Amino acid sequence: MNAAPAVAENIIAFARALRTAGLKLGPGSVVDAVTAVDTAGFTTREDFYWTLHAVLVKRHEDDPVFDSAFRLFWRRRDPNEAILHEMLPIAPVALAEKPGQRRVQEALQESSIKQIPRRQPPQQELTYDMRGTASDLEIFARRDFAQMSAEEIREARRHIAKLPFAREEMPSRRLVQNARGRRIDFRRTLRASLHAGGDLIDLRRRAPGNRRPPLVALLDISGSMSDYSRVTLHFLHALGEARDRISTFLFGTRLTNVTRALKARDPDAALASCSRAANDWSGGTWISSSLHDFNKNWSRRVLAQGATVLLITDGLEREPGEALAREMDRLHRSARRLIWLNPLLRYEGFEAKARGIRAMLPHVDEMRPVHNLESLEELCASLAKLR
Amino acid sequence: MTASKSPLPASIDDTLALLGANNYVADRALATVVFLALRMQRPLFLEGEAGVGKTEVAKVLATSLKRRLVRLQCYEGLDVASALYEWNYAAQMIAIRIAEAEGSADRKRLSTDVFSEKFLVKRPLLEALSPDPAGPPVLLVDELDRADEAFEAFLLEVLADFQVTIPELGTIRAEHPPIVIVTSNRTREIHDALKRRCLYHWIDYPAFARELAILKARLPGASEKLAREVVAFVQSLRKEDFFKSPGVAETLDWASALVELGAKSLDSSLVGDTLGVVLKYQDDIGRLDKAKIEALLAESRAQLKAAE
Numbered sequence: 243m244n245a246a247p248a249v250a251e252n253i254i255a256f257a258r259a260l261r262t263a264g265l266k267l268g269p270g271s272v273v274d275a276v277t278a279v280d281t282a283g284f285t286t287r288e289d290f291y292w293t294l295h296a297v298l299v300k301r302h303e304d305d306p307v308f309d310s311a312f313r314l315f316w317r318r319r320d321p322n323e324a325i326l327h328e329m330l331p332i333a334p335v336a337l338a339e340k341p342g343q344r345r346v347q348e349a350l351q352e353s354s355i356k357q358i359p360r361r362q363p364p365q366q367e368l369t370y371d372m373r374g375t376a377s378d379l380e381i382f383a384r385r386d387f388a389q390m391s392a393e394e395i396r397e398a399r400r401h402i403a404k405l406p407f408a409r410e411e412m413p414s415r416r417l418v419q420n421a422r423g424r425r426i427d428f429r430r431t432l433r434a435s436l437h438a439g440g441d442l443i444d445l446r447r448r449a450p451g452n453r454r455p456p457l458v459a460l461l462d463i464s465g466s467m468s469d470y471s472r473v474t475l476h477f478l479h480a481l482g483e484a485r486d487r488i489s490t491f492l493f494g495t496r497l498t499n500v501t502r503a504l505k506a507r508d509p510d511a512a513l514a515s516c517s518r519a520a521n522d523w524s525g526g527t528w529i530s531s532s533l534h535d536f537n538k539n540w541s542r543r544v545l546a547q548g549a550t551v552l553l554i555t556d557g558l559e560r561e562p563g564e565a566l567a568r569e570m571d572r573l574h575r576s577a578r579r580l581i582w583l584n585p586l587l588r589y590e591g592f593e594a595k596a597r598g599i600r601a602m603l604p605h606v607d608e609m610r611p612v613h614n615l616e617s618l619e620e621l622c623a624s625l626a627k628l629r
Numbered sequence: 630m631t632a633s634k635s636p637l638p639a640s641i642d643d644t645l646a647l648l649g650a651n652n653y654v655a656d657r658a659l660a661t662v663v664f665l666a667l668r669m670q671r672p673l674f675l676e677g678e679a680g681v682g683k684t685e686v687a688k689v690l691a692t693s694l695k696r697r698l699v700r701l702q703c704y705e706g707l708d709v710a711s712a713l714y715e716w717n718y719a720a721q722m723i724a725i726r727i728a729e730a731e732g733s734a735d736r737k738r739l740s741t742d743v744f745s746e747k748f749l750v751k752r753p754l755l756e757a758l759s760p761d762p763a764g765p766p767v768l769l770v771d772e773l774d775r776a777d778e779a780f781e782a783f784l785l786e787v788l789a790d791f792q793v794t795i796p797e798l799g800t801i802r803a804e805h806p807p808i809v810i811v812t813s814n815r816t817r818e819i820h821d822a823l824k825r826r827c828l829y830h831w832i833d834y835p836a837f838a839r840e841l842a843i844l845k846a847r848l849p850g851a852s853e854k855l856a857r858e859v860v861a862f863v864q865s866l867r868k869e870d871f872f873k874s875p876g877v878a879e880t881l882d883w884a885s886a887l888v889e890l891g892a893k894s895l896d897s898s899l900v901g902d903t904l905g906v907v908l909k910y911q912d913d914i915g916r917l918d919k920a921k922i923e924a925l926l927a928e929s930r931a932q933l934k935a936a937e
Contacts (some may be wrong), residue, residue, distance in 0.1 A: 385864070415706030416777060428718040429710070436740045443722075450706075453777060456817070490723070538872065545776070545814035547705075572872065 303507030408626030409483030414453035423449030462555035493532035494522035559598030677832035680876025745799035788855035
């Protein structure tokens with residue numbers, strides 16, 4: 243390796259920061275990056291950018307993350323700026339917020355970068371130390387999202403990304419290889435016997451495989467849900483990363499399909515485009531008309547093949563009545579499994595008193611809380627179980 | 630172009646006439662997309678509610694162009710063996726045994742002999758790619774949304790290049806591309822990669838005049854008065870907020886049911902008795918009580934009057 247050891251070490255640190263920011267990079271890519279810089283030569287800044295880009299970016303979604311990370315990491319550091327930096331109370335990162343930038347900044351602060359001395363911006367005293375003991379983590383997991391500071395919400399989002407999203411599977415009619423299957427796979431049997439010269443016929447077998455049923459989430463974004471809807475949306479984004487075939491709808495006073503918006507790999511970009519798509523954030527709730535809209539226009543399109551439905555709402559409806567019960571009934575009968583996630587369940591003595599809740603309750607398979615990390619983790623476990 | 634005996638339509642008007650000659654009353658949008666699909670030799674992807682005549686397009690095209698109709702009904706678990714090709718295993722086994730008995734068990738030759746076209750059983754997709762004296766056949770891939778996503782991947786190669794790759798045999802390419810119609814009821818979204826290779830058309834419920842024309846073409850036995858009333862009633866049903874609106878297929882079924890019953894015109898008790906032919910969900914039927922039927926009848930009659 244001819245590259246100056248300092249450069250190589252920086253490339254390694256840079257790759258590590260990218261990995262923390264969410265890029266999927268193995269040690270192989272890091273070696274490749276060093277080799278690539280070695281081959282291309284360490285010349286202009288632009289060439290250097292594209293050399294690293296060629297090796298480290300494997301998906302289009304990662305472009306903005308790489309771009310922000312590159313700008314932050316490989317900043318020119320002239321002596322004047324360093325002095326200025328020392329004098330300013332807060333690190334001067336007054337760039338326009340781009341998707342992925344926050345994650346990059348956090349990632350850069352986490353990784354140890356030796357070659358470029360950076361002054362850590364004075365950290366605000368946390369009300370809570372996350373990297374504490376096991377029991378601290380436990381308390382944090384039980385903490386209500388509504389009572390968390392912005393910093394804690396960020397920490398919670400990091401935890402959400404690491405939740406164990408096991409895959410729900412149900413039997414499919416498609417046959418796959420299976421040594422203990424009941425049916426004979428003639429094609430493989432014959433090919434195998436030809437390999438052996440056609441003397442022996444060793445039976446190969448197959449059996450029905452598994453498939454992953456779709457998941458549909460209906461998320462209430464009205465005012466009464468505002469403390470929970472953004473965190474839950476983040477959860478849905480992470481869930482969408484872990485399993486395919488997930489459709490997401492937002493509803494307040496009307497229904498918005500944000501499935502495509504949530505497909506963006508970067509959580510910040512995905513949430514931003516969700517916000518743009520729906521313009522009834524923190525308004526009123528018309529659950530029954532939104533459900534009607536869903537039942538009429540979407541249920542046949544997204545609920546076939548045994549979908550699980552997550553209905554995330556507090557059930558505080560403006561006009562509860564017959565219509566709401568009818569729409570819930572219709573939804574329940576179109577879905578294989580209907581799970582109601584209700585943040586109101588955080589209260590110990592929760593009773594279904596509101597008329598809207600009473601109308602909806604008979605039509606759901608299960609009702610679960612959704613106000614803290616622990617409840618989300620339990621939800622993941624429940625989703626993995628096949629019913 | 631192709632060596633087909635019946636020529637493809639030369640214009641959009643020709644296409645309209647061709648479909649019309651076989652009792653398919655198409656609107657101009659559908660005729661345009663069918664014409665383009667035939668001309669550009671691209672698959673046609675038809676989507677729409679159940680019973681609006683998606684499958685019928687393929688059937689009518691096959692009849693009017695005098696081509697063979699190769700139909701592939703999709704279902705979950707549909708695999709290469711039942712959609713593309715299968716090897717005739719019994720014959721292969723016998724061939725191997727014979728080769729052994731003759732003492733010429735040269736392994737390499739044996740495997741190329743056994744995996745040859747002689748032992749290949751053609752399934753619909755491969756059938757559609759094979760040459761046909763009457764011209765390339767019409768391939769109907771029906772209700773693609775019922776198949777699982779794994780099957781869509783098989784289709785990509787067929788739809789893009791009109792060829793299939795059989796690992797043991799190589800690539801089989803259609804000399805003349807078949808006319809491909811893919812239909813979907815949209816019970817799930819079909820992948821963009823597949824849609825990209827096709828011309829897309831959404832078949833909507835027809836307006837009054839066209840539905841009446843369809844009814845007259847398909848059911849010449851119905852009286853003019855009954856036909857008009859039936860179509861007007863179904864049209865006003867579609868304006869109501871039902872879970873499943875009746876399709877054209879339901880209109881035709883209903884009209885022929887009424888003809889069987891010897892009805893000359895609609896009245897509320899007749900509608901109430903035969904409602905199960907038009908609406909297929911109990912919720913929807915339950916919402917139509919006698920008063921509501923009367924109201925709808927009055928509304929549709931008023932519209933008929935206004936149209937005259």
